[in-house]
Amino acid sequence: MSADPGIVIIGASLAGATAAQALRLDHGYDRPITLVGDEPHLPYQRPALSKGYLLGTSGPGALDVLKPRFYADQDVTLALGAPATALDLDARRVRLADGTEFPFTRVLIATGARPRRLQVPGADLDGVRYLRNRDDAEHLAAALRAAGEVVVIGAGWLGSELAAASRAFGNHTTVIDPLPAPLYYVLGDQLGGLVARRHRDQGVNLLLGDGVEAILGTRSVEAVQTITGRTIPADLVIVCVGATPNTELARAAGLHVDGGILTDAHLRTSHPAAVAAGDVARHQHPRYLNPVRIEHWDNAVIHGTAAAATLLGKPPTIDHVPYFFSTQYGSTLEYLGLPTIWDRIVIRGEHATPGFTAFWLDHGIPVAALTIDHQGAADHLRTLIAAARPAAPRQLADPGTPLPDLLPDAPSRTSRDLRAGA
Numbered sequence: 001m002s003a004d005p006g007i008v009i010i011g012a013s014l015a016g017a018t019a020a021q022a023l024r025l026d027h028g029y030d031r032p033i034t035l036v037g038d039e040p041h042l043p044y045q046r047p048a049l050s051k052g053y054l055l056g057t058s059g060p061g062a063l064d065v066l067k068p069r070f071y072a073d074q075d076v077t078l079a080l081g082a083p084a085t086a087l088d089l090d091a092r093r094v095r096l097a098d099g100t101e102f103p104f105t106r107v108l109i110a111t112g113a114r115p116r117r118l119q120v121p122g123a124d125l126d127g128v129r130y131l132r133n134r135d136d137a138e139h140l141a142a143a144l145r146a147a148g149e150v151v152v153i154g155a156g157w158l159g160s161e162l163a164a165a166s167r168a169f170g171n172h173t174t175v176i177d178p179l180p181a182p183l184y185y186v187l188g189d190q191l192g193g194l195v196a197r198r199h200r201d202q203g204v205n206l207l208l209g210d211g212v213e214a215i216l217g218t219r220s221v222e223a224v225q226t227i228t229g230r231t232i233p234a235d236l237v238i239v240c241v242g243a244t245p246n247t248e249l250a251r252a253a254g255l256h257v258d259g260g261i262l263t264d265a266h267l268r269t270s271h272p273a274a275v276a277a278g279d280v281a282r283h284q285h286p287r288y289l290n291p292v293r294i295e296h297w298d299n300a301v302i303h304g305t306a307a308a309a310t311l312l313g314k315p316p317t318i319d320h321v322p323y324f325f326s327t328q329y330g331s332t333l334e335y336l337g338l339p340t341i342w343d344r345i346v347i348r349g350e351h352a353t354p355g356f357t358a359f360w361l362d363h364g365i366p367v368a369a370l371t372i373d374h375q376g377a378a379d380h381l382r383t384l385i386a387a388a389r390p391a392a393p394r395q396l397a398d399p400g401t402p403l404p405d406l407l408p409d410a411p412s413r414t415s416r417d418l419r420a421g422a
């Protein structure tokens, strides 16, 4: 074995595999790389788990993060099927549940997140399901095929996609959310209302401003009882109430953790041997006042790539405009920015017509945007938001002004600058 034990990556998924690829292919790193994953599968992508893979329109091959032969070709050791259970950062060793130990010079922690559990009576009945991994998706697809009455709890991105999937399987579908609109924290009333209309147009029974009191049944689910006293029949309940970062290993290793593993703008943690990336990392983003933890595919790829450079002592600053995509009822929604503070929404075009875009402004500066079925728009919107300059609402609203022409000539001020009174 080489004198330098190399890099261990904990979490064999999107951020972890992307980092392994960047280490070998972008940086020509030639020391050992070990990719540790608790799942038995090669690193795979999760977005299709609530879309094509769930619906049966795409197969497992389409999920691969990297070509299966990459790992052997690039001499990346895979240690799959057992979680890392102990991380000693000073001794620079990680131990897995099966007793295997790996030494390292540096470690990347990319352990992702897991579904937040519903805490109500009946939540452990058969027929209550969550979706995070490939095995969950396979079981959920079988359950959706067999179900008739489906209740989705939570109308965020995942809940909205799963309501659409449930309708595609032909199920009676109810969505319950305590907030006044789907995706309320991201989109607010007006645009969330638009998502609500799409659900209702597709036959979803959307119960807003209501919560779950209990799940009823003897052995398996029979109904959901809501806080306002409704009883909704159900033979399948899908819980989509957010995710919790997998920080236990990092916390036990002594790293600073607060709603995610805290990192600086280069993904460095509170220990010099450890870097964190992807859904588990809460990074100090130069655009925002507080550290952000972002559960987006795009963020995991950007983090994975950047983490490779940081692990090698060439830390880039990560200041990308966050980007999320979602497919619901055959439409693609793309959202850029973060739902931080805004004081005005400007709408371009009519809903359900090509080019429809919503802009969220803070002091006249576009800080977020949503576009629906508008191929190619995301890059222009990213540039506009990244510029952090005031834009004329009349031009933003005018579909006749091409998106590339919207970039104003004014000094840039990020949300962080505005809050700091700059």
Ligand SMILES: Cc1cc2nc3c(=O)[nH]c(=O)nc-3n(C[C@H](O)[C@H](O)[C@H](O)COP(=O)(O)OP(=O)(O)OC[C@H]3O[C@@H](n4cnc5c(N)ncnc54)[C@H](O)[C@@H]3O)c2cc1C
Binding pocket: 010, 011, 012, 013, 014, 015, 016, 036, 037, 038, 039, 045, 046, 047, 048, 049, 050, 082, 083, 084, 085, 110, 111, 112, 113, 131, 132, 133, 158, 246, 249, 277, 278, 279, 280, 294, 295, 296, 297, 298, 300, 323, 324, 325, 326, 327
């Ligand atoms: C169903 C679903 C649909 C999604 N759809 C979209 C979408 O449409 N658009 C979008 O932008 N984003 C989407 N996302 C989010 C996106 O997939 C995530 O942001 C991305 O997967 C994060 O990658 P990651 O590598 O940081 O974490 P993860 O993908 O969560 O991977 C972390 C890995 O680490 C493993 N692990 C955890 N603890 C340990 C341990 N102690 N030892 C070893 N391994 C460990 C986990 O089991 C997992 O395999 C979706 C996510 C889900 C679950």
